[in-house]
Amino acid sequence: MSTPSPSSSRSSSPPGTPPNLHQNSIDPEVKWLVQKFGGTSVGKFALKIAADVVANYIDDNKVAIVCSARSGSTKALGTTNLLLRAASEALTRRKPASASASGAATPVSRGLFGAGSYGSDNNHSPPTSPKGRSRSSRSSSPPPLFGFTPINGNSGVGSQPDFSITVDIIRNEHVAAARTSINDPHILKELEDEIERDCEWLRNFLLAAKIIDEISPRSRDNIIGLGERLACKFMTAVLRDQGIDAEYVSLEDIVPPYDGEIVAEKALPQEFYDSLAAALGERLKQCGARVPVVTGFFGPVPGSLLRQVGRGYTDLCSALLAVGLEASELQIWKEVDGIFTADPRKVPTARLIPVISPDEAAELTYYGSEVVHPFTMEQAIRRKIPIRIKNVENPRGGGTVIHPDPEADELASPTTLTHVVPEPVSLASLHRLALATEESQRKRLPTAVTIKEHIVVLNINSNRKSVSHGFLAGIFSTLDKFGVVVDLISTSEVHVSMAIGDSLPPKVLDRLIKALKQNGTVSVHRDMAILSLVGHQMRNMVGIAGLMFTTLAQGNVNIEMISQGASEINISCVIDERDAVKALNLIHQSCLQIKPETSRGRGAHAFV
Structure with missing residues (x-):
């Protein structure tokens, strides 16, 4: 089974749309700007993205947009969650239930690669628009925005499996969003047809999976990828409805051939991602002056996209796209102003950090702050492309820049000496400069403090008088066997303390503890949290740990264990989870020296 492949050809502006659509800059000297929008932004702020973000950037940039799957009206109704649920339901056996009993919408036409319009092959009345107009009363639709020609299918209507009801929910959520966001009847009609066709493809795909009672890793990739395809078609329609000449770009067939050996447990080499970035760049350059709206899903990756990358593949796609286009900047738009010195929901005095180093951002991600995945960040940073975190609700804000130049962070700090020594340089002036530099280093403070909750601490003490060289090897091999990721570790000759997430099922954790007991006595401390203080070159911050x-x-606040990262840019400790918020505020005030009345001064490198 394969996903439907949209046509790569572009058509002229459809009838019924404004004659002068807003396009990207055609200046050959202007560089690309890649903007990635998360599922919540696409779900809640589609109109704001079009009118207040994209429209304000395309005059001076060549903008490319990457979209995640839409969020729903609730977390459970998020598109990705619904797709995963439908895939699970396809492999679950149950007695058939009637369509009328389910209360869900009856499916329309069937066909592996297409679906008909509402009411074409059954007796159901066409839905009405928000203004009460019947879809059937409209004039014939213009040439398609998405490069598809509808294919009508037909099937009888009967009882529905659970996954079919879930597919109906996905369809209804997207149709409702389209009718709320789009005014042009031709654009809306075509988008509704696209949603209908894609959902019918999914329904047939899952039906085939149910018959063979199997969903392969690649099939699961295709199912999940439908979320990005629906989101990008939705955003393309919204942009065109707002007068922006957007083009939907699917990346299902973009992955270049790879002849290397694929090992499921090992990541793909960097060479693969380099060739993929080049292919992405070439594809988008074909869009001309149109604004490409790109699916974050980029097709059949060797070894499965979800296994190789995980659900963060949309961020990775945007970074690779920025590399392939040699973009001036990668913008990741969220619902927060940027990266803060602490979680502002827990620390009222938290301040925005304008500039941060990649290492600091990576540490904050590892220890609880949702920034950018380090592997995604690495793709852009290694090509010297800055990453800017911005707020879709505050598009005029500066956000936070993850800057590839490690010196940029120091240049942004108000404690950095910026005056120039005049010529000629006297011995006295050199002495004053040395004192000023020493004072500046003494005033350097950490960047941020973060907390990672829901932690379990495992302490293993060797029960042998003479510790064998295999003590640590036995512990690490056990962790590897159970696939456990250790957040923090502290070791001595006869003692190992580890902090891990409490996401393991209780039975698996019990088996892990039983296996670890072969190496010594094991004690378990639950409901703990990791408190991490992060700062660039913290090894030079004398007395900060004390x-x-x-x-x-x-x-x-009692400390269960202490660990300092090998990169020397963070100091972490494990505390009781009930003390987490208090500890955050205490450290934020004392170590970052940020008090309620403070308005500027990032001790933690400049904040506003």
């Missing part, structure tokens, strides 16, 4: 632990002691 200040951190003294502050926690004075706040009556």
